[in-house]
Amino acid sequence: MNILLVGSGGREHALAWKLADSDLADEIVVAPGSDAIGQILECTIEDVKEDDHAGMKRLVEQYDIELAVIGPEAPLAAGLTDVLQAEGVRVFGPTKAAAQLESSKTFAKELMKKYGIPTADFKQFTEAEPAISYIRSHGAPIVVKADGLAAGKGVIVAETVDEAIRAVHDILDDNAFGDAGSSVVIEEYLSGEELSFMAFVHGSTVIPMVTAQDHKRAYEGDIGPNTGGMGAYSPVPHLDGKWLQEAEESILRPAAEAMMQEGVPFTGVLYAGLMITENGPKVIEFNARFGDPEAQVVLPRLKSDLVQLLLDVLDERETTPEWSDCACAAVVVASEGYPGSYEKGQPFTMPMTRSNETQQFFHAGSVVNSEQVGWKTAGGRVFLLSTQAPTLEEAFSLTYDVLGQKEWPGLFYRRDIGHRVINRSENKSQ
Structure with a gap:
C-alpha cells in the first residue's frame, strides 16, 4: 500500500525508517520531509508544508494514498486528519476535535476532572491579575502552562512566586508563545519522577507501548529551561511493574473511554506524560502523537511490522506487539x-x-x-x-x-x- 507520512523532524525520521521496514509499504511519501529522510531509499520526499491542506489532498490523489500517518502536533490541531479522511484516506492520527487533548490544556484538564483521571489540581486564567492572586494564595513551587501548543516550551516549573508571576506576564502580557498563550493553566506542583507512557489507540482499543523517560531540561543536572527533550531511554525498569498496570487501568483506558463518551473518539498515539507520585501515577499532560525523542527509543525496540500494527488497530483486531528485550x-x-x-x-x-x-x-x-x-x-x-x-x-x-x-x-x-x-x-x- 502507498503511505503518506506527514512531518520533517527526528520523530518522523524514525517513523519513516520503521515504516520503510514493512513488507506492506509499497511507496512512502513524506511531506515536507527532510534531507535525512530523503536518504532512506524507500521514501519519496514532497515539499508540501504541513498546513497546506490543498497540497496534501493533491498528494493523496497523485500517489493513490491509502494510509496517512501524521507525526507532529500542529497539523493534527489544524485538522489535517479531517481533511484527509474526507478524501477517503485511512488516517492514524486524531481529528481536530480529539487533538484538543494536546492542543488545549484546559480541555484535557476538564476532561480528567470530569472522569476522575488522576492529575494535578488546576485553574485556568485569561487575565494576569487573577492568575497572580491565585499564585500568591497557593505559593511555590507551582506550574504555569500556556494553554495551547508551544513545542514543548510552554511549561514553566516555577520554584518561587516571583518566577511564577514573571511566567504569567510573559505568557499573557508579552505574548511569549503567541496564540498558544491566550490563556494559562496554573497547576499544583507534583513531586516524583516522570514517565512517558504511550499507546496505540482507536476508540476503545488501547494497545500500550513500552515505557520511556525523557529529559526535558536543557542542561546537565536537570537544570535550565524546558526543551522539546534532550534525550530519552527505554525501558524504565524502576517505574515499570505495578505503576505501569495502574497507569493503564486508571489513565490510558479511562481517557480513551472518556473521549468516546464525549463524542470525540481518539485515534492515534495517546501519550500520557506521567508523574509517579507517592500516591501513584498522575497525568502531567496528554499528547496526541508520538513523543520526540521518545519515538526514537521506542520504535527501535518494536519488532512487529509497524504498518500491520497500525492496520490491526484501525480494524480493531486483537494484536499484541512484539518488543525487543534490548x-x-x-x-x-x-x-x-x-x-x-x-x-x-x-x-x-x-x-x-x-x-x-x-x-x-x-x-x-x-x-x-x-x-x-x-x-x-x-x-x-x-x-x-x-x-x-x-x-x-x-x-x-x-x-x-x-x-x-x-x-x-x-x-x-x-x-x-x-x-x-x-x-x-x-x-x-x-
Missing part, C-alpha cells in the same frame, strides 16, 4: 542557545557508529551542506543518536563513545542523560 538510549545534539535563540548554518559531520543495525542517527534540524561534505544546522535540536544494547548502561556507554569521537563547535549535548537509572543500578550493585 534497551535503547538516545542523546540529542542541539544548537548552542537552544531552546532560546541560536544560529543556523553551522557545518558539521557525523561520526562513525559501531553498527548500523543497533545505532541510528535520527535528524531533526539539519540540512545537507551543499558547499562541502556533511551537514549544516537548521534548527534547535539538530539530531540524536539512538543505540540499542542488552542493558541501558551499555546503550548509554556506546552512545557517548560515538558522540565523544569529535568536537561539536556551535553544538552541545547533555552528558548525563539516563543518570537516574544508571545511578540506581550502580547503587544496587554496591
